[in-house]
Amino acid sequence: MKRALCVCLLSLLAAAPGAAFEVDLGNMVWDRYYNHDEVVAVLEAMHASHPELTQLTSLGKSEEGRDIWCLTIANRRTGADTQKPGVYADGAIHGNEIQATEVCLYLAWQLLDKYGKWERITELVDTRAFYIVPMVNVDSRARFFTDPGGFDLGRSARVPHDDDRDGLLDEDDYDDLDGDGRILQMRVRDPFGTHKTDPEDPRVTVKIEPGEQAEWRLLGREGLDNDGDGRVNEDTPGYLDLNRNWGFQWQPGYVQEGSGDYPFSARGSRAVADFLWSHPNVCFGFNFHNYGGMFLRGPGSALSPAVPPGDLKVFDFLGEEGERIVPGYRYLVSSVDLYTTHGDFDEWMYQCLGVYAFVTELSMGSDTAYRGHGDEPNGEDGELWSRHPTLVERQKFNDALMAGEMFSDWKPFRHPTYGDIEIGGWRAFTTRLPPEFLLPQTLHRNAMYVIWTATQAPQLSLDITETKDLGGGLVRVRARAANAGALPTLSERARDRSILPLDTFTIEGAGLEVHGGGVLLDRDFGTVEPARHHPARVPTWVDGFSTREVQWIVSGDGKARITYAGAKCGSRAVEFTLP
C-alpha cells in the first residue's frame, strides 16, 4: 500500500523562548538533537499522519509529571498488535544519553516513511508490532536541553536522594558559575598538583608522570559548596539509576549503587515493566544507551543463571549480525566484558519475561578520532578501550571538523572557596554524544538493525504433510509448522522456567475423534513424543530456522482444522477434509 506521507505541521514553542518548531515528517532532519517538546510533537505528528498504523499511549507519568510516551506501530487492518510478534525499543533510560531517543524516533520515522515504499518494511508493519518508547527517563532528558549541564550529567531519575548521607536531599548541585549555560570543569594552578598542560595543545590538561612538574590541580565539575560541608557538588539531584531498578536479581544500594528502594520503585521503569508484562507478544527488546559501540547481553552478574545453549545461539546470531550492520560495534556479555550490574533492563527482559534483549551502547570514541592511515592506536590497556582518541586527538577533530565548538576554552574565574581558578572543558553535546553531522549514520544503522531483528521474529508457515488412511476408519494426520525467523517461537528461558505457556498445535473438527497425538520425533520411523494430556492439543514450540511436525491418529469425517498458536508468533490455521 502506498500512502502519501502527510506533511503535518505543528507549531510549538521549542526550548528557546519564541522559537517555533514545525514538524514536517516528509522532510525530517536527522542531523540534530530534538528536545522534549519537539520529540513529543514528532510523535504526535506521526500518529496524526498515520492513525491506522499507530497508537500513541502514555505509559504513565514521570516523577516530575511528564508523560512517558509509547508509539505503537502496527497495521490495525491486518490484526491486533498483540497478536503479532512484537519488537520493543526504548531510549534515554539514562537522561544524558540522549541520542538514544533520536534512534527511537528515526526507527519510527523509517517504518512510517517507508511504509508502502519499501516492500520489506511494508510487510513488517503489516505483520509485526513495534513498541517504541523514546524517552524513559523523560525528566532528565528534558532537563538536558534546558538546564546547565554536561555530557555526563543527568543520568539519574529525578528521585531525591541523600548522596552524602548528611540527612539532606540533593542540596549541593552543580553551579553554572560563569553563567554560560554549561557545567564545565574547574582547575587551579598548583605546582604541587597532579596535572600539567599538554605541550602539544594548551587546552588539554594531562596527568604528570613521576618526576614531572605539576601545574594544575583539577577541581571537578563547576560548582560551589552550597551546603557548607567542605565538599563541592557532592549531593546532586537523584541518584536513582533507572537501569538498575528492574526486577531480576535487584539488589539494594549497598550492593548496587542507584538501584532505588526496591524493584520498580521509580515511575519510568515501573511504567515500562507494566506495559511489557501485559504484552507477551514482544519477542525482542532494545534498550538504547550511550556509549562505547556495544550490543550487551546478560548475565549482568554472577548471581544470574547462565544463558542456556539454545538461547545462546540466538543471541550470538543476532549479536554477530549487529556487528555487521553497525560496523565497529561489538557484541559483548556485560558481566564478563564490562562489569557487574544488578537489576538492569536486559536481564529482566530475558530472565523474567523470556524475551531476548540487548542494551545498545551507541556511539564510540573513535567517532571523534583524528587519525591518518598508519597512525598508531593510542589506547590504554586493551582492545575495548583502544578506540578512544586522546584528548589532543579530539581537540584536532574539534578544530578541523567542528570549528572548535566542542570545547570551551579555559577562562579565569574567582571562586569563593578555591580563589583564582579556570573554568573550561568539553561541552554537553560532545564526548558521549556524537557531533550532529555524525548522527544520521548512527541513527540509520541502529534503526535498521532493529528492523533487521524484526525480520528475524518468528515467522510461521503451516502445512499438512500427510493424511494417511490406516484402515478401520483411522487416519494418520501430520502437520508441520516452519519458522523462517531466527528467533524461536519461545525462548529456551521462557520454556525452562515456565514463564509462558508453550505454543499449541491443535486439531479439531465437528466429526473428529482424536485417539492419539504428539510431536513427531522421527518421521521415517513414526516415533512420537505423545501428548498424554489432551492429544488434540499438543503443547510445543518451534526453534528458529526450524520446523516442528506433529502427528495425530484420528477417526471421523468431514472438515477439520489444524491451528498453531503462540504468544509470540500469533496463529496460523489450515483446513482439510478427512478422507
Next chain:
Amino acid sequence: MSRNKMPVLILAASVITVAGPVAGDSLESSLDRLARQYRRGTVTTLTTTPGGRPVPMLTIPPSVDPGVDTPSAVLVVADPLGTTPLATEAALALAARLLAGDPTGRAATVTWIVVPQLDPDGAARLRGEPATGDGRNGTAVDDDADGAVDEDGPDDLDGDGAITSMLLADPEGEWLPGEGPTGVPRRADAARGERGLYRWLDEGRDDDGDLAWNEDPPGGVIPGRNFPHGFTHWQPAHGPWAASCPESRALLAFAFAHPEIAMVLVLGEANTLLQVPVAADTPDPLLRKHSLPRGLARETGLDPLAQFTVAELVSLLREGLHQPQLDTDDVLGMLDLGPAGAPDTRDLPWWRAASTAYIRGLTTAGLGASRVAPPPSGPGAVEEWAYYQFGVPAFALDFWTPPLPLPTPPDSALAAAAGGVIAAKADSAAAAGLRLDPALEALSLFAASHPASRAWRPWQETTLPGNRRALVGGPAPGAMRAPPAAMTDSLLSRQIPLVMDLAGWLPRLASVTIEAESRGGEVWEVTARVHNDGPLPYPTAQGRRTRRPEPVVVTLEGAELLEGLARQVAAQVPAMGSAPVRWLVRAPRGRTLVVRAAAPGFGAASATLQPVPGGRR
C-alpha cells in the same frame, strides 16, 4: 468456620481475650472499634489486595511523651504468609494492650504501627470452605504455564471442609502409610525390603487431566515471600519478581516513607529469637581476604591478583582513593560481595542477648517446654528485608507449635541456641529416611490428645476418577501453628508482654552533651557527645552497611567555625555509649553555644554551653 465471623475482643484491664477466628474482612472494623474505644490510634488502609480486601493498619502514638517531635516507631507486620491466624490475633491483642496504656518503659515512648494481616487473601483461603493453607493472594496465575489459570487446585475429596493430605496409590510411590488413623506416613526403606505404595500429595484430583495434581491452584503470590532480600525467582507463589504484589509493594513504600521506623517485628511462622540466624555457608567477609574488582585495582594501582583483608583495604584505599574518611562499610560496599547472606557478626552479640532475654521470658511465663521448632525465615521474608535492606533490628516471632512429646534429639547447637525451649526440627534425615518427621509426629500426638482441635484428620480411603485408590487425611491446614481456641488467650496474654519488651532493645538518643576546652584567647575546642542509652548501637552494623537508616546529624550554633562543619554526622553511636563530634571555634566571652543532634528512628536532643575562658566544661 464462618467467613464473616467477627473477632470478639474482651478487654478488661490488662487481660485480653481474643476468641474466635479473625476474619480479614472485619479487621478494619475491629481496629476501628479499638481505636474508638480508647480514643487513640489511627486506622488507615495500606493497600487493597488482588482479592479486593483492604490491608488495614493501626498507628498508635506513644502513651508517654517521648520528648521529640517524631518518636521512633516499631512496625509490626502479622501473618505475611496468610497461614497463621494466631499471629493476627496476637497483633490485635498487642494493639489492645498498647491502646489500653499497658506498656511501660521504652514501649510506651514509641509509635507502634500494626499491620495485623498482610495477606488477607491468603488468610481468607485458610478460613474458606474448604480451608486451604497455601497463603496465596488473589492474583490469578497460570502456575503450570499451560495457558489456563487456576484450573487445577486442591479438592476436598472427603468433604471435611479442609484440604489435607492425600496418599495416592501408585506403584512408583515412595511412601507408606503410618499406623492407625493418625499415623504419620514414612518413606519406604528398600534396605529393609519395603516397597513404596503411595505418592504423598495435597488432597485433590487431577482436575484438568494433565497427569499432575493440584499444580495450578487458585490465587497467585504469597506476600511474605515477595520481599526483596533472598527473593527466589521462578518459585511457585513467590511472584515473578520481588515487590511485584501490591501487599509487599505497599509495605515497602510505606516503610521507606517513614524513616522513624526503628524496628520491625514480624508475627507469623518463623521465630528468629528462638533460633538466631547464623551463617551457614557464607564466610564472614570481615574475616576473609578479598581481591579487588578489576576497575578498582586499576584506579588505585593495587595488584588485582593480590588478596587483602578488609582492614588492610581500608588503609590502602584511603590512600589510593584520597578518601581519608573511608571506613569498613565503605570498603565492603566496593568489593562486589553481593548481598549479605548472614547477619553481620558485629550484630550477633545484641541479637543473641535479645534471644536470651526472650527465651528467659518464655520460661518465666511457663512456656519453656520443648515444642516443634518454628521454620526459619524463608526466601523473600519481611523480617529478612527489614534487617538486611531496611537496616533496622528485625525479629520474627511465632506463638505456638505443638509440644514435643519425646526427649530432645541430639542437636546440641540448636538446643544451646534455643536455651532448651526448642528441641527438634523437621530435619532432612527424617524427610529422607527412616524416622518420622518429628514435627508431624508431634502434631499427630497432640491432635490425638486434643481431639476437639481436629488438627489431624484421620486417614480415610477414597476412590479417585479412574478407580485410583487414595487415603485422605493428615494435618489440617495451618494446624501446626493453630492451638486449640481455649489455649489462645493464655498463650497470648503471656507472650504479648514479651513482644512489647522488644521495644526496650531500641537504641535511643538520650542526650547530647557539650564541653569546650580553651585553645587560647577566644578559640575553643568544642566536643559534643551523642549519648545512646539503648542496648543496641545506632545504626546496627548491617544498618551502616545498607546506608538506609537516617544519619545522626549534629549541628553547632553560636560560634565561628575554624575547623569542622556546621553540620556533622556521627557515623555510629555505640550501645550504651556515646559518639563524639569535634569543632575548633572562635566564640567571644559570654556567647552561648548550642549543639543539636537528631536522627529519625533514634531521637533528638540539644544542649547549650557558655565557654569559660581558661577552663574546661
